[in-house]
Amino acid sequence: MDSRPELFDFHGVGMTHFYTDNWENTQNFQARPDDILLATYPKSGTTWVAYILDLLYFGQKLPEREKSIPLYKRVFNLEIAFPSLEQGPSRPIVCGTDQVNNLSTSPRIIRTHLPVQFLPKSFLEQNCKIVYMARNAKDSVVSYFHFEGMTLLHPAPGDWSSYLQRFMEEKMVFGSWYDHVTGWWEKKQSHPNLHYVFYEDLVEDCGREIDNLCCFLGLSPSSEEKEMIKRTVQFDDMKKNNLVNHSTFKLMDFKKSPFIRKGKVGDWKNHFTVAQSEQFDEDYKQKMKNPTLQFRAEL
Template structure:
């Protein structure tokens, strides 16, 4: 079986153009992966970047395969590969074990989808530090300008608002879509693992689920070279670790009062017609 990844039903977004330079460039791209052929037992993981992607990937990896040699010998980005990536060591496409695709159009397949959403402010902070330390992303610039670019949706994979709302709407008509929140997962990992097992029809003992919950705690994953991306050639850990803090509410250490208020006003305007609710602290 494979675990895959999807993002949004509209497909006008900014894609990375890799050249012989140290950083990628951004350009507008139109296309789709609707012809992607999923296998019957595949699973799609969908998130906006830096919203709990690796976290949920590792949870599912452990739930399906247990603590085996693959967890200690193979990096998470190979165990759960990105289908859209052109720089993955495994190359684009399905692997023998799991696949992790990151697209904007739902493939023509009806398989379980797990979507993970994170509040905008924490997501923004995490994305900023990720952009600082990886050559797979354009230069982030200064934090003050990055905030405006994030609010305007001029990001790789587009607007956070379109992303979280698009999948929230999709949930209303797609019975095999499980919508999760990063904040809930942080507050009670065991509860969210129970919910995942229920959604996927997995029968796992309480002991097995507790073992998974313990293994995927942030501090444990941050120290694990197979999950912390320390072996990935595009990451510069001298600038920032890939797994930095993982805390809900860390945005308070980055936003000024004025910046926070500006983001709140933008949020209220763009989310006024949505029933989607986020927590910025727990």
């Protein structure tokens, strides 16, 4: 992979071909009733919640798996399709749908960045449990900016001020942040098997949010297990853990930025100027149409 992909409009949502090349198989994906789907807008704590879910289901049962298989292979992205990183003349395409279908563990924990209107129908037909993780817009755009600087699966971000403008114009890979978080929030009203988690709540009280997740998933780990998970998913530990921090994923340039960067609430203040923040807030008021969905941009 030598060049960055172009962003293009795909049924009204910005995409790169890495997420649309396997579209038919993604849309026709056959979910199982016990599948757990983790849906997020990019850079909203996907890895954090994926790791918590993986530990809840398999930390005790399959401890050796935690020490040998990178998290992105245990909790695979459903819609992704990219050339295999194996060297050789015929590089097969790695497809998320195949990877998920090849998982031998049950339940399958699957992650997606798809907006709700692109969700494969079988997840709702099978009444799968869905966890949606959302993060405030200002921290999301900062995290996404750093991520797009280092991932070869997305267009290059350009400079910060034009990037911020593009975010406000909703010309992002996986589309508008506003549509994404609102679409899934509204789906929750009609789909009781959807649990909506806020990144800021997880930062504020990880133990409480793990309890809420267990309650939603019908799990009852011992208090020792929960303590162990809480310790294991501390941000600095995840950042150092090479099976969690994506450092073995070759389509990212770690010289530009770590994949797991800061994990703070309010880091946006180190990037936004006062004028940018005011302009963003005005724009936010126009775009966030649902008054019941409230975010915290600082703790």
